[in-house]
Amino acid sequence: MADKRDYYEVLGVGRSASADEIKSAYRKMALQFHPDRNPDNPEAEDKFKEAAEAYEVLGDAGKRAQYDRFGHAGMNGQGFGDHFHSSEDVFSAFGDIFGDFFGFGAAAGGRRRPRAGADLRYNLTVSFRDAAKGTEVDLNIPKKEVCSDCSGSGSAPGHSAETCQHCRGQGQVTQSQGFFRISVPCPVCRGEGQVVTHPCAKCRGQGIVQVNKSLKVRIPGGVDNGSRLRLRGEGEPGDFGGPHGDLYVVIYVEEDKIFTRRGQDLVIVADISIVQAILGAKIEVPTLDEPVTLEIPKGTQSGKILRIKGMGLPHLGSTQKGDLLVEVSVRIPTKVTKKQEELLREFDKLEESRPLNKVKDFFKKAMGD
Ligand SMILES: [Zn+2]
Ligand SMILES: [Zn+2]
Incomplete structure (x- = not known):
C-alpha cells in the first residue's frame, strides 16, 4: 500500500x-x-x-x-x-x-451480525454404471429454510421485532456478583437485542422452518468413491442476512460384477482357452456400451493385459476417457477326453520349445547350462 x-x-x-x-x-x-x-x-x-x-x-x-x-x-x-x-x-x-441505524437484512439490533449458514452433507450411493456414465438424481434434503411467510423476521405480517426493553437492545446485561460486574447475554432476547412481540404463525417466531427440499442433481460421469459435489448456497440459511451454506453430495460407488476401476481405466478379466491363447482369436468383450471385438494375438500368455483405448471412464470435467484393460486369463481344462489326451501327447512330442519338465532340467538352467 x-x-x-x-x-x-x-x-x-x-x-x-x-x-x-x-x-x-x-x-x-x-x-x-x-x-x-x-x-x-x-x-x-x-x-x-x-x-x-x-x-x-x-x-x-x-x-x-x-x-x-x-x-x-x-x-x-x-x-x-x-x-x-x-x-x-x-x-x-x-x-x-x-x-443502530441501518434496517438492512436482519442486522438491526444489538448483537445481530450476519453469519454464513451451516454446510450440509448428503451421502449418495450410485451404481457403478451410473458413476461411469453420469446420471441425474432427485434428492430430498431435510434442511432449515428461511420462513417464507415472514421472510425470516419471525414477526407476523404487519409487525416487526421490537428493541428488547430488558437490555435496551444491547443483547447483554451486566450482573453484579460480589465485587465483580460481569456481562452476560440478555436472558429475555437471548442476546439478540430484539424481541418478537407478535410471532409469525408459520415459524412460531423462529424465522426459519424445517423443510424437505427436492433437488435435481446432475452427477457427472467419472465420479469415484468419495467424490464431493458442491452445490453452492444449498446449505442452511445464514443468520441475520448472512449467506447460505453449501451442500456437499458425497458419492459412494457400488461394486460391479464385471468391471473394476483403476483410476480412469476400466479393468475386466477375459477367459480364453489354451488353443485361443496359442493360435490367437477374436473374442467379444463387454464395454460400458456395446460389446466390442478384441483380437487376441497368437501366443498370448495368461495375465497379459490388452488395452482398448478410450473405452474407460471419463476424466471429470473433460471429454477425455481412460482405457479398457482386458486381463487375459487362460483356462486350463481340468478334464480331457481320451482323444484330446492322445492329441495333446502327440502335440507335446512335436513341441520343441517345451518348458522345463524334469528336476534335473531346473538344475541345468540354474547352472547356466
Ligand atoms: Zn415466519
Ligand atoms: Zn435483551
Whole structure:
C-alpha cells in the first residue's frame, strides 16, 4: 500500500478529535458510502472499506496511539491494514455500529451480525454404471429454510421485532456478583437485542422452518468413491442476512460384477482357452456400451493385459476417457477326453520349445547350462 491516505484525513477529523467525534465521523461516512445505498458503485465501496479500516485503528485507543507515533508503518505486520475485502467483512467487524441505524437484512439490533449458514452433507450411493456414465438424481434434503411467510423476521405480517426493553437492545446485561460486574447475554432476547412481540404463525417466531427440499442433481460421469459435489448456497440459511451454506453430495460407488476401476481405466478379466491363447482369436468383450471385438494375438500368455483405448471412464470435467484393460486369463481344462489326451501327447512330442519338465532340467538352467 504505497499511497495510503492518512486515517484522520479519511474520516475528515482533526488529530485531536475525541473518540466520540471519530465515531460519529465514521458513522456519517458509512451511511454515505454504504453499498446498499450505492449499488454497483465500486468507488463508494472502496471509500466504505477505507473508512472502516481507518475507524478500526482510530476507534481503538491503543491502535490510535500507535498510529499517532509511527503512522502507517506502525500498523504493518500487526494484522491491520488491507483486510476489508468485502462489505461483509466490514459488517462482521463493526456490525453493532451499523445495527443502530441501518434496517438492512436482519442486522438491526444489538448483537445481530450476519453469519454464513451451516454446510450440509448428503451421502449418495450410485451404481457403478451410473458413476461411469453420469446420471441425474432427485434428492430430498431435510434442511432449515428461511420462513417464507415472514421472510425470516419471525414477526407476523404487519409487525416487526421490537428493541428488547430488558437490555435496551444491547443483547447483554451486566450482573453484579460480589465485587465483580460481569456481562452476560440478555436472558429475555437471548442476546439478540430484539424481541418478537407478535410471532409469525408459520415459524412460531423462529424465522426459519424445517423443510424437505427436492433437488435435481446432475452427477457427472467419472465420479469415484468419495467424490464431493458442491452445490453452492444449498446449505442452511445464514443468520441475520448472512449467506447460505453449501451442500456437499458425497458419492459412494457400488461394486460391479464385471468391471473394476483403476483410476480412469476400466479393468475386466477375459477367459480364453489354451488353443485361443496359442493360435490367437477374436473374442467379444463387454464395454460400458456395446460389446466390442478384441483380437487376441497368437501366443498370448495368461495375465497379459490388452488395452482398448478410450473405452474407460471419463476424466471429470473433460471429454477425455481412460482405457479398457482386458486381463487375459487362460483356462486350463481340468478334464480331457481320451482323444484330446492322445492329441495333446502327440502335440507335446512335436513341441520343441517345451518348458522345463524334469528336476534335473531346473538344475541345468540354474547352472547356466
Ligand atoms: Zn415466519
Ligand atoms: Zn435483551
